[in-house]
Amino acid sequence: MPTPPIGVLALQGDTREHLAALDSAGAHAVPVRRAEELEAVAGLVIPGGESTTIAKLAVTFGLMEPLRARIRAGMPAYGSCAGMIMLADKILDPRSGQETIGGIDMIVRRNAFGRQNESFEAAVTMEGVEGGAGRPVHGVFIRAPWVESTGAGVETLAEHDGHPVAVRQGPLLATSFHPELTGDHRVHALFAGMVHESRERDASGAV
Template identity: 65%
Template sequence: MTDRLGMPRIGVLALQGDVREHLATLRTLGAEAVPVRRPEELAAVDGLVLPGGESTTIVKLADRFGLLEPLRVAVHGGLPVYGSCAGMILLADRILDAPPDQETIGGLDVTVRRNAFGRQVDSFESELDLAGLEGGPMHAVFIRAPWVEKAGAEVEVLGRVVGGAADGRIVAVRQGNLVATSFHPELTGDRRVHALFVDIVRAHLAEQASASEENT
């Protein structure tokens, strides 16, 4: 366990989307970053990233690979998970503007609106202040991005859009071991969101180690 605290094993769901960029960022932060495509690979990680991509495609592939239900069990069992863009949609308990048969993994008490900022041609970049992250505003890239329409009482709002038609819209949240952003920090070279997530994974591992010692 001591080795895992120093180098936690963090998976990136590798069914579709910007997997490579997340793996590379996590490795620069001292994590053992591995792709996850099968239930047995999911069972071997200390945390998981759900990357951007196309949320309906990711859910269908997860179901086809036998991963959808294990993902739900893992999230509700306390596994730290970070979702970016489509990953935010996958973590949401409720989604708007989605196909009637679209499923989610759930666990995050939010209502998320898909493609809230518009189509691919409406993609944009903005400067955001994120709660708890030092170093000034973060340069955020939004690509067919969702936003959080409504957040539950246990959800901490980390960031909102400032200015423009979307002023005040929630684009970064945390609930316990779950973190989600509407934007793609893996595309900008800013590692602060990933660093926050790696810290959450390490804290979760430390809690597990402490609980294990108390029970022996």
């Protein structure tokens, strides 16, 4: 039986860049727009874009509840920038009626590093990626959020200016920045490895 692909939520945002980054990291990646496509993937990337628009489209396309159900069931997911907001259990400054998928026990502040014209790039030391502290990740921050606080089960993988910008909780990963825009695919390789580990655990019946 072929290995299920990793999906990239293709409602809004930089879907194409994530698909290319996953392919470059050695993973088979496919776009996901419908609930039946979501059921066919082993993990999911939630791309950067506009979090309120992604949330509204997820509701419109009948994807919000299936997404929440798959996350609760243990599906690995990775969110970059707006995707980090979508995976947060709580937003500090949400727009009226803004929903998230949830899953990571964290509070996130939207646009924490500034607006579009205050976007920047920085070297980020990130645990878990190949090379670790000796080989920083190139972080592209575009209207980026940061993590205000985390629960006990959340591991901070990277900080910038004293704020967490990469976190992991079990099979869920999130970054404030956009590694898909840099040509450095180590974050995507990390996530692909998480998906593989999850499948191995499922196959062995481990809890």
